[in-house]
Amino acid sequence: MEFDKLVHQPTRLQIFAYLYQHGDTTFPELTEQLEVTEGNLSTHLQKMEDAEAIVVEKEFVDRKPQTTYELTPQGKEKFEEHIGTLEALIEGLKDET
Secondary structure, eight states: OOOOHHHHSHHHHHHHHHHHHHOSEEHHHHHHHHTOOHHHHHHHHHHHHHTTSEEEEEEEETTEEEEEEEEOHHHHHHHHHHHHHHHHHHHHHHHHO
């Protein structure tokens, strides 16, 4: 049983889970909800974007720049596969007891 390192890393796992549940999310919302620094969040989001797990949209709202993030279909699939791996691991542990 092997975990996808992109998803399994704790901060990225939180990002995947949040975006999976909430959809389109702004950078400040992610920073606040996940309680991570902007620099840390930015680094993880870049890795996720490089892996095509998220799509980044930059626009102006009331003349202010706003960046939003959303999981791509591939990103959703990676997260679902990770959850499936965790569930299989848990089932395997239950079978051993």
